[in-house]
Amino acid sequence: MKPLIAMSIFLALTACEQATQRVDGMAREGAKGVVTEAIATRFPQVPKELITPFTNCVIDNADATEVRVFAKSAIIGVDDTTVAxxxxxxxRPETVQCLSRSSFGASGIPM
Incomplete structure (x- = not known):
């Protein structure tokens, strides 16, 4: 009986983790539009051809709380909180490294 209970708990936790990952992925995908808009309008120093790599690096390195900020901005619009x-x-060093790899590939110019 105990192995059956343990297996049930394990399967439930695995299903929970998969659902959490799917929700996180959907939230990140939805946040891309907001981050793209903010970078395009609030970060004029970013060249147009690097907006997509910048967006991807921001999304990839944002934590769940930051993704929620972006999701909220999708509803109310880009504001100072979004930009901050x-x-x-x-x-973050991880984002800077991502940008260095991505921008070098996108433009041939290292950041």
Missing amino acids: TIRSVLS
Whole structure:
């Protein structure tokens, strides 16, 4: 009986983790439009051809709380909180490394 209970708990937790990953992926995909808009309109120093790599690196390195900020911005519009959140993600070493790899491939110019 105990192995059956343990297996049931394991399967339930696995299903929960898969559902969480799917929801996170959908939220990140939905947030891309907001981040793209914010980078295009609020970060004029980013060349047009690098907006997509910047967006992808921000989304990939944002935590769940930051993704929620972006999701909220999709409803109410880009505001100072959105911009501050993007700046925070952009300042992380992992994001800088992502941008270096992505922008070099996109433009041939290292960042």
